[in-house]
Amino acid sequence: PSLAATQLDVTGKGMVSVAPDEATITAQVSLVDRDAGKAQARASKEVDAMLSAIKSFSLKPDSLNASELSLLPEYRWDRATDQQQFMGFRVTRTISFTIAEIDRLGAALSALANAGATLISSPVMGSSKAQEARDEALVKAVKEAHKKLTLLAGAADMSLTSISQLSEVAPHSPRAQPTLMRAEMALDSASSNTFVAGNLTFVAEVRAQAEAE
Numbered sequence: 001p002s003l004a005a006t007q008l009d010v011t012g013k014g015m016v017s018v019a020p021d022e023a024t025i026t027a028q029v030s031l032v033d034r035d036a037g038k039a040q041a042r043a044s045k046e047v048d049a050m051l052s053a054i055k056s057f058s059l060k061p062d063s064l065n066a067s068e069l070s071l072l073p074e075y076r077w078d079r080a081t082d083q084q085q086f087m088g089f090r091v092t093r094t095i096s097f098t099i100a101e102i103d104r105l106g107a108a109l110s111a112l113a114n115a116g117a118t119l120i121s122s123p124v125m126g127s128s129k130a131q132e133a134r135d136e137a138l139v140k141a142v143k144e145a146h147k148k149l150t151l152l153a154g155a156a157d158m159s160l161t162s163i164s165q166l167s168e169v170a171p172h173s174p175r176a177q178p179t180l181m182r183a184e185m186a187l188d189s190a191s192s193n194t195f196v197a198g199n200l201t202f203v204a205e206v207r208a209q210a211e212a213e
Contacts, residue, residue, distance in 0.1 A: 006158060008210045010148040011169065014140025016133045017199040020125035022060060023105050026096040027117040032074055034088040040071065043091040046116040050095055053115035057108050060128075063098035098126065127200050137204035138168065145208040158212040165209040 029046040033039035047066055070092045075084040099108050105123055112120055127133065145166070153160050 005161075006156070006212050007164070008149050008152050008160075008212055010145050010152065010208055012141040012143070012145025012148060012206050012208065014137040014142075014144060014204045015201055016137040016140070017201045018127045018129055018133045020127050020200055021102050022098050022100050022126045022128055023102060023123040024063070024096065024098045024126060025105075025108060025112070025123050026094060026121040027112045028092055028094045028119040029116055030090060030092040030118050032088040032090045034086075036071060036089040036091075039089045039091040040069075043069075043093045047093045047095060049115040050112055050117055053111040054097065054099075054108060057104060057111075058100045060098035060100050064095070065097070066093070066095040068094035068096075100128075125200060130200070130202070133200070133202040134204065137202045138206070141168075141204040141206045142166070142208075145206050149208060149210045149212075153210075153212040156212070161211045161213055163208055163210045165207075167207050169205040169207055 027050060029043055029050070031039060031042055031046070033042060051066060070090075072090050074087045074090045076087050077083075078085040099105060102125075109120055109123070146163075149160055149163070
């Protein structure tokens with residue numbers, strides 16, 4: 001039987017690792033006051049202090065966001081009266097930014113804690129070369145797929161005639177949720193030597209179909 005126009009189907013994967021050179025930090029201030037206006041004013045004062053504290057750090061352009069605010073009534077169950085007791089209004093203000101000085105990460109966390117942050121997220125490491133790494137991983141994936149096609153064809157005593165389809169397979173990589181830590185823990189871990197950041201790995205996968213005869 002003829003083996004003309006036999007279709008081959010393979011996948012290829014490429015991986016590139018780079019050292020992180022930036023980190024995204026999210027910090028919050030959360031407080032309760034019986035007067036909603038006073039609660040917001042106090043929270044705004046704390047946010048201003050945090051923004052002032054990070055002025056000495058080099059931030060990634062346009063990464064600073066200090067617009068998040070929530071205002072909710074807070075109650076406590078009173079067992080004596082078997083009723084809810086109004087405690088006040090809880091105001092939560094959140095700021096986030098990306099620091100471009102990875103070696104000063106610990107100092108930035110310490111500055112936020114000293115300025116009044118009540119919750120600070122675990123830093124999310126990143127790289128300014130992320131897009132270049134993704135592109136390189138994709139190129140590697142295509143080369144691996146082509147190599148597989150060539151090997152399959154050769155093992156079957158055939159030759160590749162053309163690649164009929166080539167597509168990228170979107171990898172399932174859910175983003176890890178930042179772990180919140182209390183501000184005093186950030187103070188305890190303030191030294192930049194505390195953060196031993198491993199390499200960031202970028203993975204690309206492609207699917208390739210080709211004809212061989």
